Amino acid sequence: xxxxxxxxxxxxxxxxxxxxxxxxxxxxxxxxxxxxxxxxxxxxxxxxxxxxxxxxxxxxxxxxxxxxxxxxxxxxxxxxxxxxxxxxxxxxxxxxxxxxxxxxxxxxxxxxxxxxxxxxxxxxxxxxxxxxxxxxxxxxxx
Numbered sequence: 001x002x003x004x005x006x007x008x009x010x011x012x013x014x015x016x017x018x019x020x021x022x023x024x025x026x027x028x029x030x031x032x033x034x035x036x037x038x039x040x041x042x043x044x045x046x047x048x049x050x051x052x053x054x055x056x057x058x059x060x061x062x063x064x065x066x067x068x069x070x071x072x073x074x075x076x077x078x079x080x081x082x083x084x085x086x087x088x089x090x091x092x093x094x095x096x097x098x099x100x101x102x103x104x105x106x107x108x109x110x111x112x113x114x115x116x117x118x119x120x121x122x123x124x125x126x127x128x129x130x131x132x133x134x135x136x137x138x139x140x141x142x
Contacts, residue, residue, distance in 0.1 A: 004091035007046040014055040027111040068096035
């Protein structure tokens with residue numbers, strides 16, 4: 001069973017290992033930068049998925065102008081297609097709902113366009129995707 005919760009400092013080493021294994025070098029560097037900034041702004045919007053005490057996924061979210069954004073999601077290859085990504089998105093959506101955001105958008109960039117069909121399978125539509133000309137480091141979290 002997948003447990004989704006906010007990031008804890010003890011998750012840092014397993015999480016960075018997961019990201020190094022699953023992301024390209026450029027994507028990893030951008031994600032780590034965004035991860036650090038989001039932790040300093042609002043660590044409650046960085047969620048991890050844990051299965052049998054092992055970090056197997058993460059999602060970074062942010063809130064800007066009362067819109068919630070899914071910024072980056074990563075799931076260990078060994079746990080893909082097992083509901084982990086869905087659980088992460090549902091967990092972050094719940095956080096957004098608690099904060100009464102107006103709209104939830106998916107930030108798209110060169111690194112995650114391949115997972116657009118996954119978001120669409122969860123009910124998101126073309127108008128919910130926003131091209132990321134700005135990195136998360138430029139977006140200010142609330």
